[in-house]
Amino acid sequence: MRPEDADAIRDLPLFHDAREETFAGLVRAGFLQRFPPGVVLINESDPADFLHVVVEGLVEMFVTGAGRETTISIVRPVGIFILAAVLNDDVYLQSARTLEKSQVLMIPGEAVRAAMAADPAFMHAIITELARGYRRKVKEVKNQKLRTGAERLANWLIQEDAACGGEGWIELGFEKRVLSSLLGMTPENLSRALATIRTHGVTVEGASMRITDRQALLRIARPSPLIDLPE
């Protein structure tokens, strides 16, 4: 692992306040692995052996059930996944696959639990992270139950733009089918929702989207801080 990658991981809220030796121990216990695109990293129902840190690339969290499949979230560098399953030493509820060539640090669950017991600051960071993750999920449920597909799309555009600097310029980093699944709709439905939204201040060219009239987009998105503000 390059030093700057270690620094980036160290800057994560989860590790930022941990003692130096705690962090060093976790990194030492971990395996840094490289994967090509399309590799399934973890499978729901398997025991949660590792906390995963996406150092480079892109990872999709997805779930299956009732004969269907849907995307729960996209994890970019530097981000973690599967913390809750590791802490409770339980099975995974979600699966993960790489969307690009990726580099992932895998830290054994046992090491995470030991570090937590030994370092109160790390324990505290875990609580904050878990509480934030819980609140993110509450917001996902709200987004899903209270909004139509077109509304979810409109709000996703606004959020994504804000996360990329608010320049009104969004470059989709993955396939549209993945976005449709993340938003809880079919690819066909997303195509139509994008067509609809073109008359509301958005232009689409392949994987590039541009917000040309923010007011018009806000009118149909009607964003709410209690759903859309990042947790």
Added chain:
Amino acid sequence: MRPEDADAIRDLPLFHDAREETFAGLVRAGFLQRFPPGVVLINESDPADFLHVVVEGLVEMFVTGAGRETTISIVRPVGIFILAAVLNDDVYLQSARTLEKSQVLMIPGEAVRAAMAADPAFMHAIITELARGYRRKVKEVKNQKLRTGAERLANWLIQEDAACGGEGWIELGFEKRVLSSLLGMTPENLSRALATIRTHGVTVEGASMRITDRQALLRIARPSPLIDLPE
């Protein structure tokens, strides 16, 4: 508060392993309040001042947005709500109202955070509880995104029956409109889903439901342990 109520709270996973003085301090810091039915206890977007423990009665957690409203969960005795918001000293993301005459212990957030800092066992229980809550929410998202309304109803019946002893006898403890909102559908839609399900091993008489043919119900519910097993 009656002694048996205190004992019931003490038995909650969150408090079970806490030191005696931690638990006593939390109860001493708390206010035991009685409320008539239909009272809004907390309002989303308000600062999270209290951890709430439902000692008696029934509380509905609900959210609003996009001009709509939906039920997130029903909290029965003895259950807690709003832990994550209190720990992160943030605003509520959900509102709560009583569905019946209820008795609620309200513990100041500051007391919870202080107790957590002073009692490692309590801190550990909080982590477990948060991780479980997170995983419950993941399951809710799966339930919502992967299933149709009728499927959610069928699985809710199976779960509810299991929670009440598995006798095939379910007594709805609240209005059907609340159930419809919990399942993410309109009251009209629930009526029709119940009508549909009558041909699949369920009889309905007012607020009483009976599973007469479990195999038939399981066939359309297709329950999955990674969605339906209680966390």
Added chain:
DNA sequence: CTGTACGATTGACATTTATCAATCGATCCC
């Protein structure tokens, strides 16, 4: 350069879900 593969888009149609309106049935209050 060209054929192939694959994702995106579009059209037609089916299913699911929501909305609006009317009615039913039970409860409560006078």
Added chain:
DNA sequence: GGGATCGATTGATAAATGTCAATCGTACAG
């Protein structure tokens, strides 16, 4: 008892979403 109220149900219709099929366009391999 009788009227009023409120939730549940039913019918008719509309909107949202999913499914199936065909086509388009681009990227990639040969």
